[in-house]
Amino acid sequence: MANRSLVSSLVRSAALWAVPALLIAAIILTLVYRNTIYRSFDDPLESAVTALIASVEVDEEGQLRLTREPLDPRYQRALSGRYWLIGQDEGEGPLSIFVASRSLYGESVSIPETALSDLNAKAGEFIRSPVLGPDENEPLRALARQVVLPGMDDPVIVLAAADRRPASRSISQFAVIALGLLIIMTVGLMTAMWMQVRVGLRPLFALTDRVTDVREGREAQVDGDYPPEIEPLAQELNSLISHNKNIVERARTHVGNLAHALKTPIAVLQNEARLKDDTPSEIVNRQTEIMASQVDHHLRRARAAARGQSIGVTAPVDEVIDSLVRTLPRIYRDKELEIVRRGEAGLIFRGAKRDLEEMVGNLMDNAAKWTGSRVIVNTELLSSEVDMKITIEDDGPGLSEKDYAEALKRGARLDEATPGSGLGLSIVDDLCTAYKGQVTLGKSDIGGLKVSLTLPRVRPNV
Amino acid sequence: MRILVVEDDQDLSRQLHQALKDTGYAVDVAADGEEGHFLGDTEPYDAVILDLGLPLIDGVSILQKWRADGKTFPVIILTARDQWSEKVAGFDAGADDYLTKPFHTEELLARLRALIRRASGHTTDMIELGDLTVDNRSARAFVSGAPIKLTSHEFRLLSYMASHQGRVISRTELVEHIYDQDFDRDSNTIEVFVGRLRRKIGTDRIETVRGLGYRLVDPEDSKA
Numbered sequence A: 001m002a003n004r005s006l007v008s009s010l011v012r013s014a015a016l017w018a019v020p021a022l023l024i025a026a027i028i029l030t031l032v033y034r035n036t037i038y039r040s041f042d043d044p045l046e047s048a049v050t051a052l053i054a055s056v057e058v059d060e061e062g063q064l065r066l067t068r069e070p071l072d073p074r075y076q077r078a079l080s081g082r083y084w085l086i087g088q089d090e091g092e093g094p095l096s097i098f099v100a101s102r103s104l105y106g107e108s109v110s111i112p113e114t115a116l117s118d119l120n121a122k123a124g125e126f127i128r129s130p131v132l133g134p135d136e137n138e139p140l141r142a143l144a145r146q147v148v149l150p151g152m153d154d155p156v157i158v159l160a161a162a163d164r165r166p167a168s169r170s171i172s173q174f175a176v177i178a179l180g181l182l183i184i185m186t187v188g189l190m191t192a193m194w195m196q197v198r199v200g201l202r203p204l205f206a207l208t209d210r211v212t213d214v215r216e217g218r219e220a221q222v223d224g225d226y227p228p229e230i231e232p233l234a235q236e237l238n239s240l241i242s243h244n245k246n247i248v249e250r251a252r253t254h255v256g257n258l259a260h261a262l263k264t265p266i267a268v269l270q271n272e273a274r275l276k277d278d279t280p281s282e283i284v285n286r287q288t289e290i291m292a293s294q295v296d297h298h299l300r301r302a303r304a305a306a307r308g309q310s311i312g313v314t315a316p317v318d319e320v321i322d323s324l325v326r327t328l329p330r331i332y333r334d335k336e337l338e339i340v341r342r343g344e345a346g347l348i349f350r351g352a353k354r355d356l357e358e359m360v361g362n363l364m365d366n367a368a369k370w371t372g373s374r375v376i377v378n379t380e381l382l383s384s385e386v387d388m389k390i391t392i393e394d395d396g397p398g399l400s401e402k403d404y405a406e407a408l409k410r411g412a413r414l415d416e417a418t419p420g421s422g423l424g425l426s427i428v429d430d431l432c433t434a435y436k437g438q439v440t441l442g443k444s445d446i447g448g449l450k451v452s453l454t455l456p457r458v459r460p461n462v
Numbered sequence B: 001m002r003i004l005v006v007e008d009d010q011d012l013s014r015q016l017h018q019a020l021k022d023t024g025y026a027v028d029v030a031a032d033g034e035e036g037h038f039l040g041d042t043e044p045y046d047a048v049i050l051d052l053g054l055p056l057i058d059g060v061s062i063l064q065k066w067r068a069d070g071k072t073f074p075v076i077i078l079t080a081r082d083q084w085s086e087k088v089a090g091f092d093a094g095a096d097d098y099l100t101k102p103f104h105t106e107e108l109l110a111r112l113r114a115l116i117r118r119a120s121g122h123t124t125d126m127i128e129l130g131d132l133t134v135d136n137r138s139a140r141a142f143v144s145g146a147p148i149k150l151t152s153h154e155f156r157l158l159s160y161m162a163s164h165q166g167r168v169i170s171r172t173e174l175v176e177h178i179y180d181q182d183f184d185r186d187s188n189t190i191e192v193f194v195g196r197l198r199r200k201i202g203t204d205r206i207e208t209v210r211g212l213g214y215r216l217v218d219p220e221d222s223k224a
Helices: A006-055 A113-121 A165-215 A231-274 A279-305 A317-331 A353-370 A401-408 A425-434 B010-023 B033-042 B059-068 B084-093 B105-119 B152-163 B171-178 B187-201 B219-223
Strands: A056-058 A064-066 A082-088 A096-100 A126-132 A139-147 A156-163 A338-343 A374-381 A387-394 A438-443 A449-456 B002-006 B026-030 B047-050 B075-079 B097-100 B126-129 B132-135 B140-143 B146-148 B206-209 B213-216
Touching: A006 A056, A006 A082, A006 A126, A006 A139, A006 A156, A006 A165, A064 A096, A113 A126, A113 A139, A139 A165, A165 A231, A231 A279, A231 B010, A317 A338, A317 A353, A317 A374, A317 A387, A317 B084, A353 A374, A353 A387, A353 A425, A353 A449, A353 B084, A401 A425, A401 A438, A425 A438, A425 A449, B002 B010, B002 B033, B002 B171, B010 B026, B010 B105, B026 B033, B033 B059, B047 B059, B047 B105, B059 B075, B059 B084, B075 B084, B075 B105, B084 B097, B097 B105, B126 B152, B132 B152, B140 B152, B152 B171, B152 B187, B152 B213, B171 B187, B171 B213, B187 B206
Parallel strands: A338 A374, B002 B026, B002 B047, B047 B075, B075 B097
Antiparallel strands: A056 A064, A082 A096, A082 A156, A126 A139, A139 A156, A374 A387, A387 A449, A438 A449, B126 B132, B132 B140, B140 B146, B206 B213
């Protein structure tokens, strides 16, 4: 319930009242129409009954006689669907008919019991009732009245009836049309409602898109004009984003300051201790060595912990690789370093620039350190659309397969012979993991180690 | 060879000063960015050791200013900042090498030697001129394989002249490169040092070019 779409719940609640309301409207309309139809249906019957009562007489022999018959020619034509009769209810069986229209053709109509008892109960009043006609029991609608004629003891029933099928047909036709129209109206109303909600919520959808842009690194802030209801939300989001950035940035700065603050004293202590050969110097030497590696290790952990957290930070991959391609030959001046750059251009890393620099920098540095002369840096898109792959390979001695796992382990130093070397792979692995990426080691086609980084990238807006 | 150390930590700066002096360099020390920049701008150093986090002006800015002013001396950045972004920024500003703290003094010295060597166009720490050998690594000199006893000033003089062999070097240039700024400079003392050096390595190895200065030569070459 809590997570139902805003659009569907708005449309649904609109439907909740609109559908019954329209249904009731359809029913009422049909009923009103039906009454109108029956009234105009009953009018001629009523005047026929009134005319019959006015013109009936009882002669001396006690026979009923009409001074004037109703004029409608349909009363003359046999089984025309329009009839009249004057008869008497004898309690059992059909009415005994005194006089009837010629159209009845000597037959009678069958009046339901309820109508007869109504007639008895409400003498003198018009009673309306469906009756069955002489022509294969066709459905008729009758208007009857029980009256006492002067010169007769028992009351007689004066009745006029007409085929009600045309009227019924007309009513059901009307009902179908009314219902059809109202269904169309309902659908139209719902569609309009849905569109209105979509349009009304458009700024909200736009906001969602902008937040996605920020999340995926296409934008740094939630941009755009929003209606006053949403504007505060957009502003809050922006300040949240910059707050987050500040926190991460501040954490980095603190960490950097701490590094700077600790490393110089350690360097001083180490230099001082190395000058002498006595026991205290040895201890200081050993302990400062531990301090240095501890500081290094924990600073790297702290830096790594701050990653992957800041939202909306991106870095152009080309720029980072280019700057390293520029810098490394200056560090390895004594080598004829040839760095080949291949692959996809224009990729954008979704994360902090300095983190990408650390990863690619350490890997390229390793490659440059171990290579004979050639280092290849390749970038490629991955089919997942949100990832990219940066591969760095060299033509140095490489690693044996059993060393791969060891190399990625924290603090492992595979080659103690090259001073201060350590492959730096554990740092890369830490960082890469923080970005939910992956480091893969393998053998390069040109002979040495091949390291592949899978990292998140910014998917360009399509 | 004259080195400038720009480092704000007093102890580290003192240690560097001592280690460099022991290796045979003339050393000037600046404790803040402004002084460092000024010294680099006005004195002809053979190499500079530069910290990044400095009071008044930061290291990268100093380096950029020097390079913009056409200073070409090799600069090695010595810093606790070990991130690649900082390394890249340092090299882009014109650094020639980058060493992170904590460091081994020997490594710093080795890199410094390599920088100076490269700047003067030599490929090894051993400079040879006929049967004269100058070993910048151990700060010693040999004639026909036999070591010569030299004072630190004498060695500096020989080392500088060996690095720029064949070229006439003025007295002023020698003064600027073998004394630190606190030394009482008197170009006459150069003559004294040159005299002593001649006695130790052979008179004909140092030519006097009247009115211009001195030149270190291989006597066998000039005979031929």
